[in-house]
Amino acid sequence: MRYQLLPLVWTAALIVSSHAAAQPITLRAAKAPASPAAWDEPAQASYTRNANGTESYAIDSALRIKTPNLPGTTAQGLIGFWVAKNTLIEKVQDKHGVDLSFGAQFNTADDKDGAFLQLTLTGERDQVKDTKGSTLLLSADFQSFERLNLGGCGRSDSKRCTFWNAQLALYSNQALNPSKSIDGRSTGTQLVVKVTSRPFPAEHGLHRLTFSVSGQLQNDFDASGTRKKEHRNLYKAKASWRFHTEEDTVKPSLSIERATGSDILQGLEKQAFTKVAFGLQF
Numbered sequence: 001m002r003y004q005l006l007p008l009v010w011t012a013a014l015i016v017s018s019h020a021a022a023q024p025i026t027l028r029a030a031k032a033p034a035s036p037a038a039w040d041e042p043a044q045a046s047y048t049r050n051a052n053g054t055e056s057y058a059i060d061s062a063l064r065i066k067t068p069n070l071p072g073t074t075a076q077g078l079i080g081f082w083v084a085k086n087t088l089i090e091k092v093q094d095k096h097g098v099d100l101s102f103g104a105q106f107n108t109a110d111d112k113d114g115a116f117l118q119l120t121l122t123g124e125r126d127q128v129k130d131t132k133g134s135t136l137l138l139s140a141d142f143q144s145f146e147r148l149n150l151g152g153c154g155r156s157d158s159k160r161c162t163f164w165n166a167q168l169a170l171y172s173n174q175a176l177n178p179s180k181s182i183d184g185r186s187t188g189t190q191l192v193v194k195v196t197s198r199p200f201p202a203e204h205g206l207h208r209l210t211f212s213v214s215g216q217l218q219n220d221f222d223a224s225g226t227r228k229k230e231h232r233n234l235y236k237a238k239a240s241w242r243f244h245t246e247e248d249t250v251k252p253s254l255s256i257e258r259a260t261g262s263d264i265l266q267g268l269e270k271q272a273f274t275k276v277a278f279g280l281q282f
Contacts, residue, residue, distance in 0.1 A: 058086035058275075062099075074105040078118075084266045085127075088273075095267035097124030097135075116141040126267045131175040131182055135265060139169035139190075160201040167192040171218075173264055175227075184227030186264060188220035208242040218264060234261030234268070 062082035069076050080099035086092065103118030122135040143165045169190040176183050194214035200207040216234040223229040240255035260272035 056087040058088050060084050060086070075102070076104070077102050078120075084268070089271060090273075091269035091271050092128055093266070093268050094127035095124060096127075097122045114143050116143075126175065128267065129175065129177075129182075130180065131177045133173065133175040135171060135173045137169055137171045137265075139167055142166045142168075160198055160207070162195065162197040162199075164196070165192075165194045171265065182226050184225035185223065186220045186227050186230070187222040188218055188229075190216065190218050190265075192216045210240045210242065212236075212238045212240075216261070216263065230264075232262045232264060232270070234259065234263050 060083075062080050064078055064080040067077040078099065078101040080101070081096075082099065083096040085094045085096070087094075099120050099122045101118050101120040103116055105114060105116050107114040118137075118139050118141070120135075120137040120139070122137070123132075124135060125132050143163070167190070169192075170188075171190055172185065172187040174183075174185040192214065194212060196210065196212040198207070198210050200209060214236045216232075218230075218232040218234075220227075220229040220231070236257060236259045238255055238257040240253050243252045243254070255277050257275045257277070258272075259275070262268050262270035
């Protein structure tokens with residue numbers, strides 16, 4: 001009988017930052033692939049050793065290096081190294097890449113809403129399909145800190161509130177392996193909407209509980225070579241408990257997430273799975 005002998009699920013996020021005058025770059029570890037700060041989620045890893053001696057694991061992380069803003073602007077460059085691998089699921093995911101990005105942040109006059117515009121070029125390898133490829137992504141990440149606010153939290157993580165993020169993007173993804181006669185490109189649009197809610201006030205016993213739901217739609221409007229036009233969906237629902245206050249330096253958490261769908265940019269085939277994770281952010 002197959003059973004889990006040693007499950008270990010952990011999440012880590014590392015942020016090293018200071019004023020640009022004191023430090024020329026910012027180093028950040030987060031979820032893959034390397035994306036704008038509006039979408040930062042902790043890096044994730046999971047390991048299981050089974051009774052028959054086999055091992056399986058998952059890792060979803062990115063190491064990002066951000067350059068300082070151009071003088072007098074919010075424009076900045078980004079280099080990201082990322083890996084998205086999961087052998088715990090039925091259809092194995094194993095993809096890694098390097099991102100080169102350039103973007104800028106734009107906020108409304110009252111700072112209640114913002115948008116991050118970014119152009120990203122990615123070189124990537126899919127170990128499952130044995131292909132090398134590239135992705136060109138032009139994205140606009142929109143975020144609201146107060147429009148759907150239930151209690152005036154803004155960017156705080158300790159007050160009662162609900163806020164949203166949304167991304168609209170154009171992508172062109174190519175996969176290539178001449179020895180297997182694989183040469184295809186998919187070009188399309190991507191829409192991601194995420195809503196996060198902290199429904200309980202600080203004085204409530206459940207004030208550390210956070211819920212989030214997200215939906216991602218990818219629609220190819222052109223495909224060439226060995227690729228065919230496709231429409232993909234990816235839906236996620238997550239609940240997490242924060243074992244920390246906003247002032248703490250080390251911020252542990254525990255979460256459970258349910259995901260169903262597919263993502264061509266991360267090499268995720270259509271399927272459904274549940275993930276439990278212990279998190280650390282510091």
